[in-house]
Amino acid sequence: MDFPQQDPAHRTLTVVGGGVIGLTCALAAADAGWRVRVLDAGAGERASWVAGGMLGSLGEGIPGEEASLALSVDSVRRWPALVTRLDDPGVVTATDSLFVAASATDIEYLRHLADFVWADQPGTGAALQPVTGRDIRTLEPSLSSRLVGGYRAVGEWSVDNRRLLEALRATATTAGVELVSARVASLAELDDLGPDAQILLAAGLGTAALWPGADLHPAKGEILRLRRTRWSVPPPGHVVRARLHGRAVYLVPRADGVVVGATHYEAEGVADRVPQAGGVADLLADAIEVLPGLRTYELTEAAAGLRPCTADGLPLVARVDARTVVATGHGRNGIVLAPGTAERVLSILEGVEE
Ligand SMILES: Cc1cc2nc3c(=O)[nH]c(=O)nc-3n(C[C@H](O)[C@H](O)[C@H](O)COP(=O)(O)OP(=O)(O)OC[C@H]3O[C@@H](n4cnc5c(N)ncnc54)[C@H](O)[C@@H]3O)c2cc1C
Structure with a gap:
């Protein structure tokens, strides 16, 4: 051409x-x-x-999607220059992520990702540190004592x-x-x-x-926004990505609270943008299991969006x-x-x- x-x-x-x-x-x-x-x-x-x-390169890296992971790893490297260009450091809400697990099966899943999917990406070895349950609570004292371990990904940001x-x-x-x-x-x-x-x-x-x-096809996702009150524990300093009994939930820090997400399923069409009660209930229950102090946060928004996906x-x-x-x-x-x-x-x- x-x-x-x-x-x-x-x-x-x-x-x-x-x-x-x-x-x-x-x-x-x-x-x-x-x-x-x-x-x-x-x-x-x-x-x-x-x-x-989330600038989730590793966090979004799942078996069978290695090409997509490589694109994300490459794009993540360009993010610091973009933030400098925007001249608004407040855009960045966390610079590291914690991948945490609630059971032996959940931690086995994370280990599989770390050994067979994430490990192949150049530069990720140094960035990925195994953590115990005790390490998790040292890094994030508000997280549940039921979390048994996982990984810390240094440089896995959120905005x-x-x-x-x-x-x-x-x-x-x-x-x-x-x-x-x-x-x-x-x-x-x-x-x-x-x-x-x-x-x-x-x-x-x-x-x-x-x-x-x-x-293109739309993949629907429900997502919640929670605001800290003056009685609440502070939001986490890391992006927290949890595996709970086979399900995934994430907590993304904001200056005034957290974003909790997200469900992922086929939408009924491009107008299907109303959150379902079941999706909201699962996200809330899982997020509170990970960070019990969220009970005193205000639920300010429950929304659904459509991800533009290719085959x-x-x-x-x-x-x-x-x-x-x-x-x-x-x-x-x-x-x-x-x-x-x-x-x-x-x-x-x-x-x-x-
Ligand atoms: C619940 C949820 C959570 C997500 N979390 C993350 C995350 O943590 N990290 C991440 O990287 N990605 C995340 N995503 C995915 C991400 O939001 C999308 O991949 C991204 O926003 C796509 O951006 P876009 O600019 O292509 O499309 P959009 O953001 O949808 O923007 C398209 C724009 O085009 C405009 N438009 C449409 N048609 C026309 C027209 N005919 N004429 C003029 N304008 C038009 C629309 O009004 C809109 O403003 C998430 C998505 C969802 C739904």
Whole structure:
């Protein structure tokens, strides 16, 4: 395929979608000298707004998904530069994660991941430290005494996803990006952009309605937000990812509390965004078993979001035609993969890679 060679003085990019992927790509393009505009339909359909905000490379590494894990490990390395660029250190809510288990079977599962999945990733050996139940309570005194052990992953961060979106919007605006509230009904609406204009389709699940080649399905996830009261124990300093009797639950710190997530199952369609009572009940019960002091937190939000997933579990980042590039299908890893995706999109736009 021939790539468009635009005059650097006239490189213009229209990004469709203002979630974490669209905004991170828009900022990277503006920083590289492109004139950028983002068209976005609003927060109602935005998975980035609902998410937990874990930069979970190892934590999301499961057997059979090694290629996805390698992409996440690569993108995690680019996160410190993105945070520096955003100039808002408050975006980062934890710099390390604890993987903890409640039974011998649960710890066996974690050991299997550590030995056969995580161990193959370059640089993860030093970052992964086995911990006993006693170590867990030294690191996080509020966690349950029923937790028998696990691993500490040094450098496995989390971010406040909502603060991140605000920081991306503010930084992009300062860099000259124009943010426009608009739903694009069809790519034909963008036909008058001129011969030199490039388009980035980064509309998450909404991409499929604009380009049928995006074969996406929604994976629903319930997620809770809890706020500390003045009687409560403080939120954990680590991301806590627990295995409890075969089920997974995570606690992601925020300045004022924790985010508890997340369920994961097939959605009934792109409008299926209401949390079910059973999902909320399981998350609450498991989170309180891990951190009993959560009982005195306020439950401020129970939400459900739809992860934009591809059939092979890998993001779809590619050139579609001479003027259009697509970046979607990031599934449960869109936040962690944002800076890696932005770098790839820029290489494609500039003709360095296909
Ligand atoms: C419960 C839950 C927890 C999660 N936790 C994590 C986590 O801890 N870490 C992690 O890395 N990932 C997590 N994810 C996944 C992550 O949220 C997604 O992968 C990521 O948000 C996808 O980003 P995006 O920008 O592609 O899509 P979105 O965030 O969905 O943004 C798409 C944007 O495009 C706009 N749009 C859609 N159609 C149009 C149109 N036609 N015209 C104009 N604009 C349009 C929408 O309004 C929206 O603003 C989680 C997801 C869920 C549901």
